[in-house]
Amino acid sequence: MSGGATAGSDGRLRCPWALSTEDYVAYHDEEWGRPVHGDDALFERLSLEAFQSGLSWITILRRRPGFRAAFADFKIASVATFTDDDRARLLADAGIIRNRAKVDATLANARVLAEWSPGELDELIWSHAPDATRPAPRTLTDVPAITDESTALSKALKKRGLRFVGPTTAYALMQACGLVDDHLADCTARGR
Numbered sequence: 001m002s003g004g005a006t007a008g009s010d011g012r013l014r015c016p017w018a019l020s021t022e023d024y025v026a027y028h029d030e031e032w033g034r035p036v037h038g039d040d041a042l043f044e045r046l047s048l049e050a051f052q053s054g055l056s057w058i059t060i061l062r063r064r065p066g067f068r069a070a071f072a073d074f075k076i077a078s079v080a081t082f083t084d085d086d087r088a089r090l091l092a093d094a095g096i097i098r099n100r101a102k103v104d105a106t107l108a109n110a111r112v113l114a115e116w117s118p119g120e121l122d123e124l125i126w127s128h129a130p131d132a133t134r135p136a137p138r139t140l141t142d143v144p145a146i147t148d149e150s151t152a153l154s155k156a157l158k159k160r161g162l163r164f165v166g167p168t169t170a171y172a173l174m175q176a177c178g179l180v181d182d183h184l185a186d187c188t189a190r191g192r
Contacts, residue, residue, distance in 0.1 A: 003139035005186035012188045016140060023061055029189055035178035039121040042177065043113060044074035047106045049172045050164035051097045059097070066095025071106065080114035082107050105164035112161040124160070128153035128170075129179040136185035143182050146171055 005013035008025060018028030036045060048067060052060045060067070070093050072078035082090075090096065090103045113121055130149045137143045150171035157165040175182045183190035 003141055005184045005188075013186050014189065015182075015184050015187050021058060023058060027061055032176055033178050033181050033183050033189065034192065036176070037122050037126070039113065039116075039119065040073075040075050042121050042125055042173075043076050043079075043110065044068075044071075045177055046162075046165065046169075046173055047071070047074060047109070049169045049176065050105060051099070051102050052172070053102070053164065053166075053169060055097065063096055066093070070096050076110050076113045079107065079110035082110070102164060109162050109164075116160075124156060125153065125173070125177070126179065128156065128174070130174075132181075134180070136190060137182055138185050140184070142184075144171065147174075147180075149179075150174055 003016060006016045006019060008014050008019050014025070014028055018024045018032075036042060048060050048064065051067070068074065070090055072082075087103065087107060091098050091100060128149050130147065146167040151167040153174070154165050154167045154170040157170070171180075174180050181190060
């Protein structure tokens with residue numbers, strides 16, 4: 001079955017996208033699709049998904065330590081206080097993706113989120129989790145890029161003032177943070 005779960009070097013069936021590098025195998029097996037809660041943790045994922053836009057996820061994954069160092073471990077309260085000097089530092093930092101629009105969006109989003117009540121980002125994102133009875137995808141072609149729920153989440157985040165949160169980015173966030181389980185039906189990581 002083309003695009004179906006594929007055996008890795010250890011014989012375990014995994015989503016085929018996870019088999020190209022050891023970094024992907026570890027991310028797939030240990031993180032992707034597992035529930036993530038907490039405003040700072042979700043701000044990190046939302047920011048990294050925005051930085052990934054137009055790039056391969058492996059680029060972001062391998063630079064994640066650099067992103068965490070550059071953005072104060074994505075602590076909303078800290079990033080919200082970043083100054084123009086911090087912005088200049090970020091745009092010169094070779095350890096991250098130095099995209100002006102994405103850096104500016106991350107800083108602006110932190111300022112917006114700093115005004116929210118504790119737990120409000122977590123509650124808003126998780127309120128858009130789809131019905132868990134959706135059938136498991138059998139192949140990669142069964143996995144959508146956008147859903148009604150991701151479109152609604154994108155609209156809700158934009159309405160509240162967040163940037164770089166389109167429906168595709170919102171769906172990638174939903175996948176990464178466990179709001180949906182898009183591990184393929186035969187993948188060993190499904191349902192964990």
